Amino acid sequence: MATDFVGRRVELEVLRTRLRRVAASGRGVAMAIRGRRQVGKSRLVQEFCDSAQLPYLYFTATKGMSVVESLDAFLAELRRSGIASDPAVVPDAVGGWPDAFRVLATVLGDRQAVVVIDELPWLAEQDDVFDGALQTAWDRLLQQSPVLLLLLGSDIHMMERLTAYDRPFYGRADNLVLHPLNPAEVGRALGLDAAASIDAHLITGGLPGILRSWEHGLAPLEFMRSECGDPSAPVFGVPESTLLAEFPAPDQSRRVFEAIGGGERTHAAIASTAGSRSGALPSGTLSPLLQRLSVDKPILSTDTPLSTKPGKPALYRVADSNLRLYLAALRSVQDLVRRGRSQAAYDLFARRWTAWRGKAVEPLVRDALEVAALSGSLPWKDVAAVGSWWNRAFNPEIDLIGADRAPVAERVVFAGSIKWIGTPFDRHDLHELTHGAVAVPGFEPKRTALVVVSLTAPEPAVADTVDLIWGPTDVLAVWQ
Missing domain, CATH: 3.40.50.300 (P-loop containing nucleotide triphosphate hydrolases)
Structure with a gap:
């Protein structure tokens, strides 16, 4: 432990x-x-x-x-x-x-x-x-x-x-x-390699109250397999108690928060999901709630498109990854555990984990790149902000945008993609990135750099084409 x-x-x-x-x-x-x-x-x-x-x-x-x-x-x-x-x-x-x-x-x-x-x-x-x-x-x-x-x-x-x-x-x-432990601290506490340290951080949110139950050296999926035998395990109990403390009554704030935790990102989708039989939440009701949850508490994070032009819409997400995972998967997993169906609970978690992790790691990667940029560790000295970009149709969505300032940049320095699954970043992924990036205001082909962050090593043809490749070790090194 x-x-x-x-x-x-x-x-x-x-x-x-x-x-x-x-x-x-x-x-x-x-x-x-x-x-x-x-x-x-x-x-x-x-x-x-x-x-x-x-x-x-x-x-x-x-x-x-x-x-x-x-x-x-x-x-x-x-x-x-x-x-x-x-x-x-x-x-x-x-x-x-x-x-x-x-x-x-x-x-x-x-x-x-x-x-x-x-x-x-x-x-x-x-x-x-x-x-x-x-x-x-x-x-x-x-x-x-x-x-x-x-x-x-x-x-x-x-x-x-x-x-x-x-x-x-x-x-x-x-x-x-006092903020949660960073991924490198989580890795040192548990004796894990870089990729597993990042997974452990996503599962626990960097909270020592959950890490104390994690056996030293145990792989993330094996940890979750063991937790699926205990309905009172901290990985379930900590986020559950947080929800009860922050939202003691099932009010509109709770419905809004759970809608976002369930995957809704936009103002309109949140309003629809958090509404009632009489219809979606009115904007005059929802906007102050989002302000309170993202600024006053704050347990939500707000993302806006980063480019040389102001962009919409804003997207919302649960700030803490453990609480986000609880709302997206662990609560359903815990229900099965309480019914004594440990194997079914683990199978449910394993089915949802890969897709959830692929999106959940993105804010962590952007934070790492921004810290590296501000410390002078990237090849480009004028990067001061790292975000992402999308249009109103969400076609395309670009995972990484490095710029000289935010929220509206004067210059887009790089665009990039994150692929955090078990397969290499290949030529198809590169084609999607290069064709999608041209829609970003401020992107200039042959001048704006291309960045790939991947769980596994990209294909050689990709490595010869892009300007910067990061893997789990590079992400974790930012916090070493």
């Missing part, structure tokens, strides 16, 4: 920098750490606390607890933490969070320490005055002590409950958004 702590070098250094700031100034520093569930927030902070060699308090709130129970648990953890030189000075009970924070400030004194409050949004749900009590305690008491205060919570709740401009703690904490 992937149990060792992997990656997060940048994030650990961010925390260590804040701790050095505390040591230099003798004053408190607060940081809000947010990210989706199972992304590894708690594990990161525990690793940091273990390496800091300082006394620390790590308090995790429990959803559904009463205020009194949470206060009792906080005081008990404070007594056990080692921050208090004499645990007996910590009372058994207090009247509320203002009193609890005063106790914490008294115990801290002038000792350098780390204080962690995990699942902070649940405390705010229990007590309407919690946010204000935290802000008052920080301004008047805790900030005067050499303490690093780390506040953890899910992305959406932290945005709404803590860091929004109209909330009491706004402007008092630095913000760290």
Whole structure:
């Protein structure tokens, strides 16, 4: 299993920098750490606390607890933490969070320490005055002590409950958004080669909460075969719990999100699928929902055609690949697993996997090419954006467009195709690319370069024709 702590070098250094700031100034520093569930927030902070060699308090709130129970648990953890030189000075009970924070400030004194409050949004749900009590305690008491205060919570709740401009703690904490592990980190954690590392990243979304159940060195399809024997496996449970947390009621937002997860990409198709018996969702209803899901949350990604002219329509996709896979296939697979039909469940997954992977890998490849371009690793120094292109008829669709800027380029530097299946990129694929690319505004035959990204090595005739060929090793190397 992937149990060792992997990656997060940048994030650990961010925390260590804040701790050095505390040591230099003798004053408190607060940081809000947010990210989706199972992304590894708690594990990161525990690793940091273990390496800091300082006394620390790590308090995790429990959803559904009463205020009194949470206060009792906080005081008990404070007594056990080692921050208090004499645990007996910590009372058994207090009247509320203002009193609890005063106790914490008294115990801290002038000792350098780390204080962690995990699942902070649940405390705010229990007590309407919690946010204000935290802000008052920080301004008047805790900030005067050499303490690093780390506040953890899910992305959406932290945005709404803590860091929004109209909330009491706004402007008092630095913000760290914890993203999933990248494909190279996933590969190192699991001991897989480049192609399998990318597959594992697509299946898990780079979430440590799923990777922990993956046996070291196990091939992706074999991992899924083993998971199909367990209806409670994290590969099913994590996305299921995310859906329940983000959409607790089956409202219009949930229908829109599931329509996109089911494969609908355009505004019109989403409106039709997410509508009701009375018809498609009106644009005045759908557009704000898409804005909320792609900007405010954000759990959707929006793609627009990249060329030298503005293009339409915009396309929508579920941002997280594990959640996207769950909606497209794993939920149906899980239903079979729950009914004890493990082999049928695996067969269903295997049938859907190849086609799904071929499309799901495209955003990952574009990200890799853009990172490589910005770092100067591509043959063309003026590439600043990598996207794709399509017209209103979706004929043709060009997988890769490299340009000098986005969303409207001055120059298209390259056009390309992605083929992520088991057969080589051949002359037929090359013919489709060269004939389709001429429709892209800004494409100039014999001047605009051609790029091929393929799971397997292209045919020799193709290799002699195009300007750049990437395989799985090249994609993964971007994150090494």
